[in-house]
Amino acid sequence: MKRLLALLFVAALAVLLLFLVTKMPSLGDPDNPARQGMATQYLERSPEDTGAQDAVTAVNVNYRGYDTMGKVGIIYCALMGVLAVLGREKRGRIQARLDGARVAPSKIVEVMVRFVIPFIILFSAYVIIHAEISPGGGFQGGAIIGASMIIFTTIFGLQEASRRMPQGLRVPLEGSAIMTFFVLGVLGIAGGGTFLTYAWPRVSTSIQPALANWLSVIVEMAIGIGVGFALISILFAMMREEEDLEPVA
């Protein structure tokens, strides 16, 4: 009965939404209202304004810098929420039930993971640093770093992973992204512009484009490291077991 009611409700919603879809401008129309105004301005002016060839990166880091700072803050707040719910990590070794699993992962898997992880991290560095001239960026690269460490943790166990990435290393790097944003924003004010101005008016105009380019690369790198380590710490907090579970040998 409950299922039937839910189905009826969802079907009514689907009919309503599909009716609205028929009233929308057709797909891929270059004269789409969403493509007028702001979007065309971004596309035409971003190479001169920001020095970034990729319009998505230009909008993300430069035109919508506040937005991106908020995004980094969201990831950090999510991490703090997870730690508040599941409890703070104690200093020293942490472990999961997975570490004591009776069936060890096969040798082939271990060797392959060891072999593949450096290449995954290299690819994430490429995605982050190449964001100015090709699709990519800090969030995507950070997610790839996080994914490589998640593979490592699921194969080698939480104890080994937390030995490689101790709390003392993760905690400063998690906050590095939002901290870098804040410091660069204040430096923009000191350089004579407003908060998060990359082309500082006080420096000579000849080095302004290069400065703006390098500052946005630094911001992308900080975002990548911050997001990657926040994802790793969220995983560690979820896999961690309570203290009173007996430690595995």
Added chain:
Amino acid sequence: MNLSHNYLYAAAMLLFCIGLYNVIVRRNIVKKLIGLNIMETSVFFFYISLGYTRNGVAPVAGAGADPTRMVNPVPQVLVLTGIIVAVGVTALALSMVILLHRKYGTLDTDQIMRMARQEETQAAREEGN
């Protein structure tokens, strides 16, 4: 007839409804969360298809790319925000699910509600005594 032109939008709407149905009907909390993630994915899909331009190229300047033919970069940036929020919501919800499972030993919402109500009445009875 416009529906066949806007088939990507229609697919996003149907995906949204599938996710919503899962959120309403499933009793397992993790399956509810999967439904929520399907709904979020449908929204991302809808946004990205809004930015699509027929015969468009990637919004990367250089190599003589024509700005009038590029796809819209703004939905891509907004979807990035959406993905971040989705990650945050999923992480927080899953950690609460872990707590619930530690306390009640089940993921079934009906059973958890029943146990919580029993605890409440028991606490009230003890207070009355």
